[in-house]
Amino acid sequence: xRPFTRLIWKEARxxxxxxxxxxxxxxxxxxxxxGQGFGGIEDQLNQRPTVGVVDGDDGQYGDTVVETLRxxxxxxxxxxxxGSDGAVRAALNETTxxxxxxxxxxxxxxxxxxxxxxxGLVHLxxxxxxxxxxxxxxxxxxxGLLSEASHNVTVAATGASEVQLDPIERDHTTFVKGERxxxxxxxxxxxxxxQFIFVPIIIMLAIVFSGQMVMNSMAxxxxxxxxxxxxxMPIPRRQIVASKLVGGSVIGLLAAALYxxxxxxxxxxxxxxxxxxxxxxxxxYLLVGVSLFFALVGTLAVALALGIxxxxxxxxxxxxxxxxGLAIVPMFATMFTDVDALxxxxxxxxxxxxxxxPIIAPKRLLFDDVGLVVAGIGYVFLFAVAAVxxxxxxxxxxxxxxxxxxxxxxxxxxxxx
Amino acid sequence: xxxxxxQVSDLRKRYGDVQALDGVSFEVSAGEIFGxxxxxxxxxxxxxxxxxxxxxxxxxxxxxxxxxxxxxxxAVRGSMRYLPEDAGAYDxxxxxxxLEFIADFYAQGDEAAAMVDRGVxxxxxxxxxxxxxxxxxxxxxxxxxxxxxxxxxxxxAILDEPTSGLDVQNARSVREVIKSFPDAESSILLSSHNMLxxxxxxxxxxxxxDGVIVSTGTPDELMAEHGVANLEDVFMEVVA
Numbered sequence: 001x002r003p004f005t006r007l008i009w010k011e012a013r014x015x016x017x018x019x020x021x022x023x024x025x026x027x028x029x030x031x032x033x034x035g036q037g038f039g040g041i042e043d044q045l046n047q048r049p050t051v052g053v054v055d056g057d058d059g060q061y062g063d064t065v066v067e068t069l070r071x072x073x074x075x076x077x078x079x080x081x082x083g084s085d086g087a088v089r090a091a092l093n094e095t096t097x098x099x100x101x102x103x104x105x106x107x108x109x110x111x112x113x114x115x116x117x118x119x120g121l122v123h124l125x126x127x128x129x130x131x132x133x134x135x136x137x138x139x140x141x142x143x144g145l146l147s148e149a150s151h152n153v154t155v156a157a158t159g160a161s162e163v164q165l166d167p168i169e170r171d172h173t174t175f176v177k178g179e180r181x182x183x184x185x186x187x188x189x190x191x192x193x194x195q196f197i198f199v200p201i202i203i204m205l206a207i208v209f210s211g212q213m214v215m216n217s218m219a220x221x222x223x224x225x226x227x228x229x230x231x232x233m234p235i236p237r238r239q240i241v242a243s244k245l246v247g248g249s250v251i252g253l254l255a256a257a258l259y260x261x262x263x264x265x266x267x268x269x270x271x272x273x274x275x276x277x278x279x280x281x282x283x284x285y286l287l288v289g290v291s292l293f294f295a296l297v298g299t300l301a302v303a304l305a306l307g308i309x310x311x312x313x314x315x316x317x318x319x320x321x322x323x324x325g326l327a328i329v330p331m332f333a334t335m336f337t338d339v340d341a342l343x344x345x346x347x348x349x350x351x352x353x354x355x356x357x358p359i360i361a362p363k364r365l366l367f368d369d370v371g372l373v374v375a376g377i378g379y380v381f382l383f384a385v386a387a388v389x390x391x392x393x394x395x396x397x398x399x400x401x402x403x404x405x406x407x408x409x410x411x412x413x414x415x416x417x
Numbered sequence: 418x419x420x421x422x423x424q425v426s427d428l429r430k431r432y433g434d435v436q437a438l439d440g441v442s443f444e445v446s447a448g449e450i451f452g453x454x455x456x457x458x459x460x461x462x463x464x465x466x467x468x469x470x471x472x473x474x475x476x477x478x479x480x481x482x483x484x485x486x487x488x489x490x491x492a493v494r495g496s497m498r499y500l501p502e503d504a505g506a507y508d509x510x511x512x513x514x515x516l517e518f519i520a521d522f523y524a525q526g527d528e529a530a531a532m533v534d535r536g537v538x539x540x541x542x543x544x545x546x547x548x549x550x551x552x553x554x555x556x557x558x559x560x561x562x563x564x565x566x567x568x569x570x571x572x573x574a575i576l577d578e579p580t581s582g583l584d585v586q587n588a589r590s591v592r593e594v595i596k597s598f599p600d601a602e603s604s605i606l607l608s609s610h611n612m613l614x615x616x617x618x619x620x621x622x623x624x625x626x627d628g629v630i631v632s633t634g635t636p637d638e639l640m641a642e643h644g645v646a647n648l649e650d651v652f653m654e655v656v657a
Binding site: 002003006010013014016017224225226228229231232233234235236397398400401402404 | 432433466469470471472473491494495497498499500501502503504505506507508509510518519521522523562
């Protein structure tokens with residue numbers, strides 16, 4: 001194996017050790033588990049509910065309610081009689097045993113009240129065994145059944161047609177930052193949130209985790225003095241730096257891919273209504289990828305540079321804090337507001353942070369701000385080049401051995417404390 | 418007289434306000450083991466790190482195997498190996514994989530394979546050579562590192578405290594490997610606080626104090642010069 005290839009292989013093996021890779025693997029699993037959980041709720045809500053009915057009414061509207069229930073649900077228990085406590089309890093027990101959890105009691109004067117222009121009363125008894133999203137969400141299904149029964153009773157009582165009951169058809173056109181989208185604002189909001197709320201999180205996590213790994217790896221090499229062994233061998237310093245950057249970038253991009261996969265999986269499970277209203281093209285994704293790649297390279301170079309000054313792995317963790325902060329600020333900024341909507345000072349400061357550019361790129365590409373995204377890539381590229389040049393200079397100095405940061409030493413010690 | 422493998426002349430190194438090396442000069446000839454001895458903070462490790470191209474000097478000249486450390490650092494790195502004090506190996510690698518990793522920087526193909534075989538022989542870890550280095554004791558780690566340093570057959574092996582922290586058995590084993598290494602073209606430059614070890618191993622010794630070599634010679638010459646019976650007393654006299 002060629003020395004440079006061997007170096008990259010070494011870096012990858014070091015970074016793929018359990019203490020580094022487990023946190024990366026855990027997050028996608030959490031996303032998938034969340035997706036499975038929400039998917040399970042949705043599956044349950046899509047199934048026919050099981051209910052019981054105690055029908056004390058012998059009129060036509062009571063029959064309409066029962067017919068609606070039979071059409072839309074599995075009626076596990078049906079009895080004609082009054083809704084005495086004993087009858088309700090028996091109905092609830094039977095229905096629960098059959099997998100349901102709700103019993104509808106239609107009193108004897110139900111039809112009579114509607115015919116005399118008063119609202120008919122249906123009493124709903126629900127047995128909640130699980131105080132959770134699943135347990136409580138299932139009662140919403142029965143509410144839906146009652147709404148439909150109410151609609152059917154209205155049709156039966158008035159003889160009105162469907163058009164008469166809902167005579168206005170809506171047709172939405174929404175302009176988002178001048179971009180015309182033929183969908184209601186609520187649908188666009190849902191689609192945007194479901195597709196893009198996680199993008200800043202993924203990018204932030206990829207930056208923070210890869211930076212953390214490289215900085216820890218660097219601090220570990222210093223602690224075990226393998227760095228001294230490495231630097232005294234016949235290989236140019238820039239190749240040592242390059243191997244660490246390549247190894248870290250590969251792991252960082254792998255992490256980003258895993259997070260994206262995990263989130264995509266959870267999104268599939270949840271479902272995204274109206275998502276076709278807004279989406280990115282293949283070229284857009286490529287531009288986001290390029291922006292993220294340069295941001296990662298720059299981050300790793302900065303992490304390497306900071307790792308030089310860490311006297312231990314614990315110290316490296318502390319030095320990572322400012323870097324993490326710089327990734328978290330644009331993430332929150334883009335999740336809760338729009339960079340362009342901020343004042344010139346705030347947006348200028350935000351745009352000066354290199355990590356802002358890959359984070360805001362998807363949003364900008366949605367509205368065809370390609371020029372701004374390309375300018376952002378140029379800025380992130382310059383940041384990456386400057387950071388790489390800086391770290392090569394540092395590797396060619398005494399600093400990897402002495403850890404001497406000059407006047408910065410006092411600042412670093414302050415941060416580490 | 419053989420050509421010096423190491424030529425250090427008026428070497429100076431400053432860390433901020435501290436003058437760590439203040440005109441260090443010495444030579445190491447081919448085939449000899451040269452010991453650098455001195456109290457803590459005398460400048461031993463700084464001298465060794467400068468020779469290993471890890472630190473930049475502030476003055477003087479340093480040549481290793483005829484190459485200047487400042488103008489030809491890559492050539493220097495190709496002709497010497499450096500074993501830092503208390504160094505470790507990569508946790509994710511087995512002993513053999515570590516030797517293969519190092520060998521790739523000095524040779525390819527059959528030559529690299531022969532180098533690894535030599536490293537395995539020097540390390541003398543039997544079947545434990547296949548274990549992860551994270552499972553090694555301090556003595557085993559030191560042996561694998563020594564094997565990795567000497568298997569490349571460098572012109573100069575720089576060993577900083579090679580037996581520091583080792584038990585008697587491992588220390589003796591490491592000393593035997595060091596003693597048998599030099600030949601007509603290879604030398605060893607080591608530092609140690611163990612005067613008995615220095616007396617046993619070294620052909621010549623340089624006594625370093627406050628960043629200056631205060632005395633150089635064979636152990637017998639130094640003892641005679643200071644009128645004492647052993648190197649430890651020489652050390653005490655010099656430091657006093």
